[in-house]
Amino acid sequence: MPRHRSMAFGRVEGTITFIPTGAISKKVIDPTHIDICDDSQFITGDQPLEIVHKGYEVVGTVSGEEPHYPIYSFSGYPMDGQGTTDSHLSVPNIPDSTAAITTMMAKTNPSRPEVSVPNFIFELKDIPEMLHLKGKKHAESRPGNSAVAYNFGWDLLIKDLIALTDFTSQVDKRVKELKALHAKGGLRRKRTLFDESVSESNYHVFQSFTAWVDGTLTKKTRAVVWATCRWNPASPDIPSATDLVDLARRVVHGWDFSSSGLASVIWEATPWSWFSDYFLNVGDYLNATRNAVGATAGSGCVMYHVTTTETGKIQSTSPGFGAIGPKYVYETKSRVLATAGLTASLPFLSAKQMANLSSIAFNLGR
Secondary structure: OEEEEEEEEOOEEEEEEEOOOOEEEEEEEOOOEEEEEEEEOOOOOOOOEEEEEEEEEEOOEEEEEOOOOOOEEEEEEEOOOOOOOOOOOOOOOOOOHHHHHHHHHHHHOOOOOOOOHHHHHHHHHHHHHHHHHHHHHHHOOOOOOOHHHHHHHHHHHHHHHHHHOOHHHHHHHHHHHHHHHOOOOOEEEEEEEEEEEEEEEEEEEEEOOOOOEEEEEEEEEEEEEEEEEEEEEOOOOOOOHHHHHHHHHHHHOOOOOOHHHHHHHHHHHOOOHHHHOOOEOHHHHHHHOOOOOOEEEEEEEEEEEEEEEEEEEEEEEOOOEEEEOOEEEEEEEEEEEEOOOOOEOOOOOOHHHHHHHHHHHHHHOO
């Protein structure tokens, strides 16, 4: 059953006095804070959730009167132009719920490899050419742009070699994970997937009637996305200690001959699959659905927490007046149920991604 709850509280009151007659006008902001929650009642398990918090940490006010022949006197008067809105700035590259849960499952899948030996063996064929190109560039007067060669050649090779040397530790950790998978109904996992902020500042007039107050209004939005899911064993039977160790040894190095495991290996070995993964989540989806250890995840939850803070900074006021800048917070939280799936997007590319594409363009133009 849908449920809606809300709570309002807080009050700020200020006055303007018309000095010739003594008449007082009041201005009230009531409430200064509002909390809203939409969820479901009498439903067990995961469910959607929407929460909104909004309100003033500081209400912008002005006090004082003109130094010569004053007509109005202000006392803690809430300024007419607080400049606050219940909206967020646009934060680029926030993942949708399907992409987020797919990435999360790919990172936490008990069948995930620490380093894929089949792919590593496939990549060894490129070492002679990489060494040849490295020597050739030393002999050239005009060196090429080697960002791609590093990011997708030497860098990956070095990381794989380091990971291969940590085999014992990787197996020990995976054995503990597999034991936990078969205990208490499965593994519950949580990962933060996105945490970015954007901001903007603009000139703003906070008060123009009788008293003039201006300055800057800075708006900052921070978006955080995390996801949770539960991995459940396909069989209620608990494997023996020997079987768990053997299984851990296979999966940490990617010896997965299931259809999903082979598909992931083939995709990683496909030329330009890294470029496709900039815009499609094929790689994440294949890793999320690997099932070498007999563990599956159904649906999961994706949480979005977006907070926007608007802060006013006073730069100038009319003679005889003093002002306090406003600070307003608009915060939204939502929980979305999601399952792994294929998605496509047109993201703002990161600095490393742009370096890779620039390197390709540079080398093609030579």
